[in-house]
Amino acid sequence: MYFRKLGAAATLAALLAGAAYAKTDIVVGMQLEPPHLDPTSAAAGAIDSVLYSNVFEGLTRFMSDGSVVPGLAESWEISEDGTVYTFKLREGVTFHDGTTMDAEDVKFSLDRARAEDSQNAQKALFADIDTVEAVDPATVRVTLKQPNGSFLFNMAWGDAVIVAPESIDGIKQQPIGTGAFKFSNWVQGDRIEIVKNPDYWGEPAKLDKATFKFISDPTAAFAAVMAEDVHAFAGFPAPENLPQFEADPRFQVLVGSTEGETILSTNNKMPPFDNVKVREALAHAIDRQAIIDGAMFGYGTPIGTHFAPHNPDYVDLTGLSAYDPDLSKKLLAEAGFPDGFTTTLKLPPPSYARRGGEIIAAQLRAVGIQTEITNLEWPQWLEEVFRGKDYGLTIVSHTEPADINIYARPDYYFQYDNPAFQQLMVDLNNTTDPAGRSAILKQAQEMIARDYVNGYLFQLAALSVANAKIKGLWANAPTQATDLTGVYWED
Amino acid sequence: MLRFIGKRLVSLVVTLWVASLVIFLSLEVVPGDPAAFMLGLNAQEDTLAALRDELGLNKGAVERYVDWVGGMLVGDFGTSYTYRTPVAQMVLDRVQVSLPLALYALTLSTLIAFPAGIWAAARRGKPADIAVMGVTQLGVAIPNFWFAMLMVLVFAINLRWFNAGGFAGWDAGFFAAMKSLTLPAIALALPQASILARVMRSSLLDTLNEDFVRTARAKGLTRGQALWRHALRNAMIPVLTIIGLQFAFLMAGAIIIENVFFLPGLGRLVFQAISARDLIVVESVVMLLVFAVVLVNFLVDLAYAAVDPRLRGRR
Numbered sequence: 001m002y003f004r005k006l007g008a009a010a011t012l013a014a015l016l017a018g019a020a021y022a023k024t025d026i027v028v029g030m031q032l033e034p035p036h037l038d039p040t041s042a043a044a045g046a047i048d049s050v051l052y053s054n055v056f057e058g059l060t061r062f063m064s065d066g067s068v069v070p071g072l073a074e075s076w077e078i079s080e081d082g083t084v085y086t087f088k089l090r091e092g093v094t095f096h097d098g099t100t101m102d103a104e105d106v107k108f109s110l111d112r113a114r115a116e117d118s119q120n121a122q123k124a125l126f127a128d129i130d131t132v133e134a135v136d137p138a139t140v141r142v143t144l145k146q147p148n149g150s151f152l153f154n155m156a157w158g159d160a161v162i163v164a165p166e167s168i169d170g171i172k173q174q175p176i177g178t179g180a181f182k183f184s185n186w187v188q189g190d191r192i193e194i195v196k197n198p199d200y201w202g203e204p205a206k207l208d209k210a211t212f213k214f215i216s217d218p219t220a221a222f223a224a225v226m227a228e229d230v231h232a233f234a235g236f237p238a239p240e241n242l243p244q245f246e247a248d249p250r251f252q253v254l255v256g257s258t259e260g261e262t263i264l265s266t267n268n269k270m271p272p273f274d275n276v277k278v279r280e281a282l283a284h285a286i287d288r289q290a291i292i293d294g295a296m297f298g299y300g301t302p303i304g305t306h307f308a309p310h311n312p313d314y315v316d317l318t319g320l321s322a323y324d325p326d327l328s329k330k331l332l333a334e335a336g337f338p339d340g341f342t343t344t345l346k347l348p349p350p351s352y353a354r355r356g357g358e359i360i361a362a363q364l365r366a367v368g369i370q371t372e373i374t375n376l377e378w379p380q381w382l383e384e385v386f387r388g389k390d391y392g393l394t395i396v397s398h399t400e401p402a403d404i405n406i407y408a409r410p411d412y413y414f415q416y417d418n419p420a421f422q423q424l425m426v427d428l429n430n431t432t433d434p435a436g437r438s439a440i441l442k443q444a445q446e447m448i449a450r451d452y453v454n455g456y457l458f459q460l461a462a463l464s465v466a467n468a469k470i471k472g473l474w475a476n477a478p479t480q481a482t483d484l485t486g487v488y489w490e491d
Numbered sequence: 492m493l494r495f496i497g498k499r500l501v502s503l504v505v506t507l508w509v510a511s512l513v514i515f516l517s518l519e520v521v522p523g524d525p526a527a528f529m530l531g532l533n534a535q536e537d538t539l540a541a542l543r544d545e546l547g548l549n550k551g552a553v554e555r556y557v558d559w560v561g562g563m564l565v566g567d568f569g570t571s572y573t574y575r576t577p578v579a580q581m582v583l584d585r586v587q588v589s590l591p592l593a594l595y596a597l598t599l600s601t602l603i604a605f606p607a608g609i610w611a612a613a614r615r616g617k618p619a620d621i622a623v624m625g626v627t628q629l630g631v632a633i634p635n636f637w638f639a640m641l642m643v644l645v646f647a648i649n650l651r652w653f654n655a656g657g658f659a660g661w662d663a664g665f666f667a668a669m670k671s672l673t674l675p676a677i678a679l680a681l682p683q684a685s686i687l688a689r690v691m692r693s694s695l696l697d698t699l700n701e702d703f704v705r706t707a708r709a710k711g712l713t714r715g716q717a718l719w720r721h722a723l724r725n726a727m728i729p730v731l732t733i734i735g736l737q738f739a740f741l742m743a744g745a746i747i748i749e750n751v752f753f754l755p756g757l758g759r760l761v762f763q764a765i766s767a768r769d770l771i772v773v774e775s776v777v778m779l780l781v782f783a784v785v786l787v788n789f790l791v792d793l794a795y796a797a798v799d800p801r802l803r804g805r806r
Contacts, residue, residue: 035529035573035767043531117541121530172575188574188584189755189763190658213657216759217750219640220656224753227647227655349766379523379768387527400533 023489024208026470028482029221029230031237033189033214036172039158040113043121045399045480048158049234050192050212052481055096056161056177059087059106059140060152066259066310066401066478068156072101072178073140082147082432083130087140093201095164096182103134108165110142122159122400128429149432153402158479180205180485190214194484206472206488225251225465232466232473234482237351239297245465256462256475257310260397261303262352264360264455267392269415272341279452281331283321285367286360292458295355300458305449306404309459310476313441317449321456328367340368343392347373348381352460353395360395360455386413397460401479404441407448416453492796499792503785510781511563515556518770524548525572525768546572559774568775573767578775581760588658589757592672592679593741597734599680600687607684608691608730613718615696623688630685639678639751646674656752675752679745683737690733694726701725727798735791739784 032046039047039056053061061071070076073087093101112118114126128148133141144151154160167176175183180202181194192212196205213230215221218238224230225245236242245251264286272278288302301309304317332340347357354375361371371393376384385391398406408425410417421444428440449456462477472486526542527534543549547558562569568578611623647655653674659667698704699722707717746758757776764772 033763036575042529043534044529116537119530119538119542119545121538122533123535123538124533187660187755188576188581189759190660190753213753215656215753217753220643220751220753223640223643223648223655224657227643227651229647229655229657377523377766379525379528379766382527383522383524386532398532 022491024206025210026207026232026484026487026489027211027213027230028484029213029215029224029233030482031214031216031221031235033216034192037175037183037186037192038171039161040109040163041119041121041172048480049482050194051175051177051179051183052158052161052479053179053483053485054181054194054210055175055179055183056158056163057179058155058157058161060156062156062401062478062481064256064474064476064478064483066308066476068153071156072106072162073155076152078432082149082430083144085142085144085151086135087142089138089140090201091138093178094199095167095178096176096197097164097167099164099166100137101162101164101178102137103140104137105164106140106162107132107134109162110160112163112168113160120159122157125154125157125160146429147432148429149437150402150429156479157401158481181210184209203485205485207484210484210487212482228467232464232470234464234473235477236463236465239299239463242297242299242463242465250468252466252468252470254462254464254466254473254475255299256464256477257301257308258399258460258462258477259308259401259403259479260399260460261306261308261403262300262356262395262397262457262460263306264457265394265396265414266454267389267413267415268417268453269389270392272335272337273343273392275335276452277331277335278337280321281328281335281367282364282369283452283455284324284328284331285364285369286321286455286457287323287363288318288457289323290363291356291359294359295352296458296461299461299463301461303456303459305445305456306398306407306454307441307445308401311402313438313445315442315445317446318456320449321452325363325367332368337368340370342370342372345371345373345393345395346381346385346391347375347395348378348385349375350397352397356395356457360393389413389415393455395457399460399480404444404448407444407453414454416448416451418447418451421447495796496793499789503789506785507778507782510785511560511778514774514777514781515559518774519552521768521770523768525770528768529573559771563775563778568779569771571764571769571772573764573769574772578772581772582757582776582779585755585757585760587661588672588754589742589745591668592676592745592754592756593738595669595672595676596679596683596741596745597738599676600684600737601734603680603684604687604691608688609695609718609723611688611692612695612699613715620692623692627685627688630681631689633681635678635682636747636751638681639674639748642674642678643751656754658754672754675745675748675754678748678751679741683741687730687733687737691726691730694729695722698722698726724798728795731791731794731798735787738787739780742780742783 030049034047034050035042035044037047039051057071059071059073060068063069072090072093074090075088077086089103095101110129110132113120114129128144128146129142130145131143135141163171164176180197180200182197184195185193194210196208215224221233221237222241225233242253246253266273266279268274292298292300302318303309304321307314345357345361347353357373361373364371385394405425406412407416408422424440424444428437431437431440466473469490471490472488474483526539526548530538570577571581607623611620614620643655646652654671657671659671661668704717704722707721745756746762749756749759761773761776
């Protein structure tokens with residue numbers, strides 16, 4: 001009885017406190033834990049999910065709609081020929097250890113990323129840089145070997161954030177950036193805590209503290225949200241539970257877009273997929289909506305090419321590969337496979353692949369293509385499929401933003417080798433005016449769609465659940481980020 | 492007794508050495524490159540080479556085995572490929588969850604199983620016995636993760652008595668930490684207690700049929716007195732064996748329960764490390780678990796010897 005009274009008193013106190021002040025802390029659930037905390041030396045999206053924009057910032061940055069805006073660089077000038085970028089840095093920016101962020105730090109960060117022994121997972125972003133000069137503490141001049149229309153976009157990636165030379169040795173455990181939040185604590189296997197940075201150069205964070213809690217099991221994730229152990233769950237892993245949250249006034253469900261083109265990757269060099277007729281037949285055998293409904297419980301946007309539908313340059317080419325099993329059978333017969341053939345379908349762990357794979361196998365069976373399904377773990381998939389190219393078909397979501405240029409790499413795992421497309425990407429890099437770039441991007445989308453390089457399935461949806469009182473969360477995921485700088489509790 | 496301990500110690504060392512070989516060799520043949528996993532789809536060849544070099548993956552298998560075993564002998568368990576922290580530190584962090592959880596579950600299971608087993612044996616064939624047998628049958632049959640989810644639904648989501656999961660940490664105080672381990676411990680203890688109670692009962696019934704119990708009864712002891720004074724101690728050997736096995740299982744095998752309650756325990760560490768091909772972590776943690784199991788078995792052997800003096804001479 002005593003305890004119950006105590007509990008009631010505590011509840012009352014909490015209610016009173018809540019009435020006086022809005023909550024200033026948040027617990028965000030997340031499925032994957034970062035392996036370490038250096039976004040510039042690993043591909044793990046979980047690192048950016050915790051640190052991007054919150055703790056680390058780059059010269060430019062992504063906004064939630066995917067646009068690129070000034071970050072630590074206040075402004076920039078681009079030379080006539082598009083090879084010299086002169087960045088004007090913001091004044092008065094300090095790292096969380098109190099040291100000043102200046103041109104030397106930028107030079108250090110970019111040089112480190114492109115060095116010979118660099119461990120940057122996206123080293124290609126920096127490949128065109130010839131020299132980086134610190135002109136004065138607030139000015140950096142970057143000279144490119146050749147024009148690169150994507151350079152400002154590249155600098156917005158989490159792999160291009162500005163780090164301090166003196167913090168590098170400990171960065172994997174103790175990240176020191178310039179963001180609105182400071183890293184505070186990491187209990188490995190459990191949670192990461194960040195706290196408000198009182199000396200932030202820009203609009204200060206509204207929250208005092210944020211905790212990222214790592215819950216890998218979908219059922220546990222559901223329970224944690226229902227029990228309100230976590231206030232928000234970014235990248236909610238169980239789409240089948242979302243209607244339940246939608247119906248509950250305590251919660252809000254955020255459905256946004258990601259950069260993840262989910263595709264039925266096809267080994268273009270392996271017979272019979274080296275025949276474009278076969279690939280076309282494959283495309284017409286697939287019912288995208290059935291896959292979205294069956295594997296993703298309706299969340300996802302059909303795509304007809306390797307491009308994000310929310311991008312202004314997107315062309316809807318789903319009509320080129322409309323579901324038409326009869327046409328598919330006809331094309332197979334024309335290609336010399338009236339009775340179909342057998343191939344391998346190797347599936348990585350995500351549920352879009354495992355569930356989607358079963359559905360696609362059934363759809364392909366209907367036109368006579370038999371698939372042998374193998375489930376692989378990621379390391380195995382990377383070795384066998386991605387590097388070894390020992391596969392017929394696989395399903396994977398390409399989550400890097402604006403990555404249509406991978407089709408210009410003939411040794412990439414789907415082995416599409418088309419000089420015309422490769423030239424198009426060279427032209428794209430040499431073009432800086434927006435209209436010209438847009439035209440080239442549209443042409444590129446159409447070229448790969450007409451070559452039926454891969455089966456284009458759907459754009460992965462960004463699914464989050466949060467307490468209904470939380471405002472300012474990103475619905476979209478233009479990069480793997482959980483930007484909390486604008487998040488607050490409504491009174 | 493010393494001779495007995497010495498013999499056991501030699502077999503302990505040999506077991507550990509064989510285990511280290513088996514662990515190392517079986518992970519050598521697992522496909523997948525930790526560097527490629529870490530650097531993802533867009534990694535360039537030179538970046539991969541730089542990382543492999545730093546991690547020491549370019550060395551030969553023999554050299555890596557010798558480094559690993561040599562390191563362990565001086566207490567250095569290596570540095571995780573992915574987390575880049577010493578494995579010993581990571582294990583120590585996780586043991587702070589796994590060990591108390593295992594002990595908590597074991598205590599619960601013993602506290603339930605002993606009285607239940609003894610009670611059932613003392614009332615063989617009567618309703619109490621039938622009830623205990625029925626309930627324990629159910630306890631063995633129910634998957635513990637399902638029972639765990641059910642408890643989360645009732646006690647965390649509906650009643651709000653507990654959190655749905657997570658570990659409060661020892662910094663939050665003993666009771667807060669124990670509270671966050673309570674539902675997982677119950678989920679783990681339920682099947683263990685059921686098995687243990689059944690073993691306790693049947694082992695007691697076996698001893699109750701022995702000659703010395705009959706002699707005791709003939710001397711004039713009641714059935715209960717004979718059970719408590721003579722049968723119980725002799726019935727403990729199989730029970731101790733089961734407890735030893737269960738402890739080993741609870742330390743390493745709690746992974747499903749750790750997942751349901753998102754506890755940062757050892758099982759989850761191994762699971763994560765396997766999926767990231769963080770082989771040094773897998774090797775060292777598995778080795779430590781083997782060590783723990785072998786050690787527990789060694790202690791159980793000593794306990795046998797303590798409860799049954801005949802065993803000291805026999806081996």
